[in-house]
Amino acid sequence: MTAPRPSIPPSDGFDRDVIVIGAGPAGAVLARQVAQSGLSVLLVDAKRFPRDKVCGGCLNARAVSILSAVGLEHVLAEIGAAPIEHVDFISGARCLSVPLQGGWCFRRRDFDQALVQCAIAAGVEFQSGTVATLLPEQAPSDPNFRQVRLQLDGESINLKARCVVISDGLNRRSLDETSDEFPTRISPYAWRGFSVTTPVGSQYAVPGALRMILTSSGYVGLASCESDQMNIAAAMSLKLVRRHKNPGLAATEILQSAGIQLDCDLSQVDWQGTGPLTRRSLTAAHRRVFLIGDSAGYVEPLTGEGMTWAIQSAVDAAPLVARAVQDWSDSLADEWTARLNRSIRRRQLTCHLLTTAVRSRWLTAACLSVASFLPVAPQLIASHLNRPAKTLTNCPI
Numbered sequence: 001m002t003a004p005r006p007s008i009p010p011s012d013g014f015d016r017d018v019i020v021i022g023a024g025p026a027g028a029v030l031a032r033q034v035a036q037s038g039l040s041v042l043l044v045d046a047k048r049f050p051r052d053k054v055c056g057g058c059l060n061a062r063a064v065s066i067l068s069a070v071g072l073e074h075v076l077a078e079i080g081a082a083p084i085e086h087v088d089f090i091s092g093a094r095c096l097s098v099p100l101q102g103g104w105c106f107r108r109r110d111f112d113q114a115l116v117q118c119a120i121a122a123g124v125e126f127q128s129g130t131v132a133t134l135l136p137e138q139a140p141s142d143p144n145f146r147q148v149r150l151q152l153d154g155e156s157i158n159l160k161a162r163c164v165v166i167s168d169g170l171n172r173r174s175l176d177e178t179s180d181e182f183p184t185r186i187s188p189y190a191w192r193g194f195s196v197t198t199p200v201g202s203q204y205a206v207p208g209a210l211r212m213i214l215t216s217s218g219y220v221g222l223a224s225c226e227s228d229q230m231n232i233a234a235a236m237s238l239k240l241v242r243r244h245k246n247p248g249l250a251a252t253e254i255l256q257s258a259g260i261q262l263d264c265d266l267s268q269v270d271w272q273g274t275g276p277l278t279r280r281s282l283t284a285a286h287r288r289v290f291l292i293g294d295s296a297g298y299v300e301p302l303t304g305e306g307m308t309w310a311i312q313s314a315v316d317a318a319p320l321v322a323r324a325v326q327d328w329s330d331s332l333a334d335e336w337t338a339r340l341n342r343s344i345r346r347r348q349l350t351c352h353l354l355t356t357a358v359r360s361r362w363l364t365a366a367c368l369s370v371a372s373f374l375p376v377a378p379q380l381i382a383s384h385l386n387r388p389a390k391t392l393t394n395c396p397i
């Protein structure tokens with residue numbers, strides 16, 4: 001059965017309580033949470049769903065605890081997610097295996113589609129294949145609304161909302177016309193992200209394991225996401241990718257550094273890529289607009305926590321969004337920045353430190369050697385990353 005063709009939603013003057021831009025895990029979970037409180041929510045995504053997304057598709061136990069707290073854990077079974085029981089960090093001839101509990105691997109298009117379906121079931125109106133742009137406040141501005149332009153197949157319409165949530169990922173395209181209001185800082189050392197889900201080379205993925213092959217110019221993760229399909233995700237320096245002129249060949253060089261000789265050609269598969277990965281929005285909320293997920297800030301995928309941060313930010317922001325619809329006050333922006341710093345940005349520091357270590361071959365070798373003599377050290381880091389989230393019960397919507 002083909003999906004109905006999307007069309008621009010009608011504007012009836014009042015429009016929506018909340019417009020959520022971007023239907024990744026952050027946007028879909030937030031839209032559902034807010035709709036459950038009885039508000040009218042429009043969720044828009046530029047891509048036609050279901051869609052693939054650059055990602056390794058591994059979800060840690062912390063994210064699962066958040067999904068479970070909001071009644072969404074069932075999506076993992078529905079999409080047939082495969083369990084991850086250990087992570088193997090491989091650098092040259094060294095290998096460190098760290099046991100994990102409660103991790104999962106899946107294809108991103110399935111996970112994101114399932115979350116969107118749950119949002120729709122909660123009353124969210126979903127519009128895919130529609131590019132949204134937050135419009136600058138115009139003078140004289142109406143302090144009770146923000147405006148969003150929606151574009152689909154050459155048609156365009158402006159809608160008003162009492163609150164707008166930006167969850168459009170790393171590139172924050174929806175903020176192109178409001179970049180002065182939401183400045184961002186991109187790390188000059190940031191690597192680029194690439195991924196593909198493919199049957200090619202899937203025999204090199206070990207069931208139940210996430211294999212991370214580390215070098216000083218990039219790392220590649222291999223995980224089996226369903227029978228004979230593998231997620232290959234990589235963060236690599238631009239220099240390495242430019243030298244090979246193809247992400248597949250650059251990833252092959254990294255795999256070969258650990259003695260993994262593929263008998264298939266990764267340059268022939270359909271890679272998707274990102275811009276610089278490590279970045280941070282200097283303004284997390286302003287005048288009826290909240291930023292969540294990657295659009296608020298992201299640090300490379302080494303610890304595989306991006307979806308955890310995205311889902312946590314959605315659940316944490318939802319009560320503030322509901323309050324903003326009733327009555328905006330600048331203190332809500334301060335509250336959101338403080339909460340983001342406390343619950344997510346602090347955790348991103350751990351990932352930042354580890355990504356800095358990986359850039360040095362000697363430091364990586366030293367860390368793996370120490371960890372193999374003192375296995376409790378990586379286990380402590382793993383249990384810190386996987387610790388169930390506590391903040392949820394403090395913020396009922």
Ligand SMILES: Cc1cc2nc3c(=O)[nH]c(=O)nc-3n(C[C@H](O)[C@H](O)[C@H](O)COP(=O)(O)OP(=O)(O)OC[C@H]3O[C@@H](n4cnc5c(N)ncnc54)[C@H](O)[C@@H]3O)c2cc1C
Binds near residue numbers: 025304
């Ligand atoms: C190489 C790599 C590997 C990774 N591996 C993992 C991993 O294993 N585990 C993990 O937890 N995280 C991983 N991540 C991170 C994870 O993918 C992200 O952190 C997560 O997807 C963020 O979710 P989000 O909802 O904020 O944004 P996204 O998932 O990026 O969703 C944003 C959505 O917004 C839409 N959009 C963009 N612009 C517009 C617009 N103007 N109008 C409307 N819609 C728009 C996009 O189409 C997209 O659907 C990885 C990242 C990379 C780069």
